[in-house]
Amino acid sequence: MKWEGRRQSSNMEDRRGMGTTGKVVAGGGLIGIIVLLLNLFGGESAQNLTPILEQLQQQQSTSAPAQPLSKEDEKMGMFVATVLADTEDVWHKIFKENGMTYKEPSMVLFRGSVQSACGGATSASGPFYCPADQKIYMDLDFFDELQTRFGAQGGDYAIAYVIAHEVGHHVQTLLGTSGKVRQLQQNLSKTEGNKLSVALELQADFYAGLWTHYNSKYLEEGDIEEALSAAQAVGDDAIQKKMQGHVVPDSFTHGTSEQRVKWFGKGFKTGDIRQGDTFAALN
Numbered sequence: 001m002k003w004e005g006r007r008q009s010s011n012m013e014d015r016r017g018m019g020t021t022g023k024v025v026a027g028g029g030l031i032g033i034i035v036l037l038l039n040l041f042g043g044e045s046a047q048n049l050t051p052i053l054e055q056l057q058q059q060q061s062t063s064a065p066a067q068p069l070s071k072e073d074e075k076m077g078m079f080v081a082t083v084l085a086d087t088e089d090v091w092h093k094i095f096k097e098n099g100m101t102y103k104e105p106s107m108v109l110f111r112g113s114v115q116s117a118c119g120g121a122t123s124a125s126g127p128f129y130c131p132a133d134q135k136i137y138m139d140l141d142f143f144d145e146l147q148t149r150f151g152a153q154g155g156d157y158a159i160a161y162v163i164a165h166e167v168g169h170h171v172q173t174l175l176g177t178s179g180k181v182r183q184l185q186q187n188l189s190k191t192e193g194n195k196l197s198v199a200l201e202l203q204a205d206f207y208a209g210l211w212t213h214y215n216s217k218y219l220e221e222g223d224i225e226e227a228l229s230a231a232q233a234v235g236d237d238a239i240q241k242k243m244q245g246h247v248v249p250d251s252f253t254h255g256t257s258e259q260r261v262k263w264f265g266k267g268f269k270t271g272d273i274r275q276g277d278t279f280a281a282l283n
Contacts, residue, residue, distance in 0.1 A: 003083070084163060161264070
């Protein structure tokens with residue numbers, strides 16, 4: 001992705017140098033196991049697991065001395081700030097075209113563990129979006145894990161895809177989609193509720209593809225392949241096969257590898273936000 005020398009978002013909060021030596025026993029362990037296995041990329045399903053553990057983590061966490069960032073860390077921070085700026089430009093345009101005003105989210109970079117308005121989380125949770133404070137939380141070390149443990153191709157556009165996916169959850173919050181899903185899930189069985197979660201996540205993948213369509217002037221050779229490889233690696237079926245050796249479709253919350261690749265591709269090819277009704281497609 002062509003990114004150097006371009007605008008960077010001011011909606012960044014870099015906590016990587018702050019560090020916490022939190023004894024995140026209950027919160028981190030529970031979130032890590034559940035989210036890493038079944039809810040990779042967080043979304044709203046991840047944040048729903050954490051509020052009850054927030055007080056525990058606040059009591060058990062302690063601050064560590066600030067640490068200077070390496071040149072590599074600084075460069076990565078500039079890259080994700082540029083990607084976030086690109087999402088701002090694209091979504092301002094799309095919202096304006098549809099008679100709406102886009103409200104920009106913020107991004108928090110952290111290492112190890114973090115506190116959000118949705119509760120505490122560790123890097124094992126993967127990147128997630130918190131609707132309560134409208135912030136995206138990312139430990140960038142996650143992308144090494146994505147490549148080495150889950151077989152993704154890696155590359156800068158895999159990171160861009162994840163950011164665009166989480167921004168997609170912010171768009172769903174602004175449009176009221178996420179709130180409607182939560183209301184509907186209250187009256188459904190776990191299996192039926194999971195189907196709505198899948199539709200929500202696939203729509204965020206569609207929005208990531210839609211953003212890529214609008215942002216295609218900055219693409220380089222191999223970028224789309226990197227994004228598709230990441231989407232393939234984090235399908236529920238792919239994760240379950242790697243982590244537990246078998247697949248349980250009723251427990252899916254994000255969709256299969258095939259579905260995630262399909263909806264990202266549809267967003268990228270059509271460039272039409274009206275084509276992203278993943279809920280109707282799953283009925």
